Amino acid sequence: MRQHNSNHYRLLAEIKSRIGRDFTWFPFVGLLAFGLLLVLTGHLLPKLNVRWGSPATLIELAGPPSPEGAIWFSLSVRDEFVIATTEDRTVLHWHVDAQTTEALGELRNYLKERQKSIFLATALAKRVSVSEPLVIISADSSLKYKHVRPVIYLLAQLGFSHYAFETKQPLS
């Protein structure tokens, strides 16, 4: 009987000790979730920078700021191909020697779609702007004019009236 009681008390003491142990880890899970929420709402709500990750290296040149809502894509050269990276990170490419707009079929389709969506948004918003849509080309500094020329021809064929080359504002 004494032996039985002793075992019982030992078991009770063990349970007490286990229950009494501080679980110090659980506030960290809450803290982690709270912190992540804070960081995400603080930084991701202002919208991701669409230019982030663009393969084009730009030249420094002062000028008017790039407007919101323009059609943007970057142009760069890699392995005998001209690479166009769009805002939604779609990668389109054609051969560097392409001098006609026929080779730029993918870019043509992309620009047509963007043009259509901008016109639809303009119609739904009941506003008219003669200067829209502006096409902004973020051209890599390694490009030659012959790489960009077919793109300009394509813009003319699609009825764009103006476009712009993106530059980096000097720091001073």
Added chain:
Amino acid sequence: MTAQLRILKTKKKLSKEQVYLQIGVLALLSIFIIFTYGFRIATLRWNLSRTELYIPSLVTEENIEAANSPYFISESSIAILFHENAFYFGNLEGFGRSLKSGDQKFYIPHIKEQPQLEELGTNLKALMGTVLSDHKLAILIPAANVDITKVIKVVDYLRSSQIFDTVILGGGLI
């Protein structure tokens, strides 16, 4: 003996947890700092600008009233050929008749492959004074192998120096 053992165990346990607590707090703070910097980089807007160019539209008798632009390309419009070695410029009439003849064309060579923009500007201003045209429109025709950075710089110079309001990029001539 048992009490001492338990005190020792408790002490050990408490001391261990304190270390874990500090490590945990430091690790969490580090994660937040890394996330904060990471997201800031991803959301920070770059200070970007633009150099704007125009694409001419064909005006016919049917749509001449719809074309609301004060700029028209005519024989007196200024054309600038941006070759790898020099600028050739003059009015479009001169280039239209014969590209190789020296009539009504001017020439400014690059020095050490650098385009002489100031000299081009001075000469263009002088030429603009003689041209019977009230519009400030230039047609820039770069050669195929000219760097795009140089093209952008020339366009920016022509516009920022207020020699021209509108610059059109052309191609195919050289």
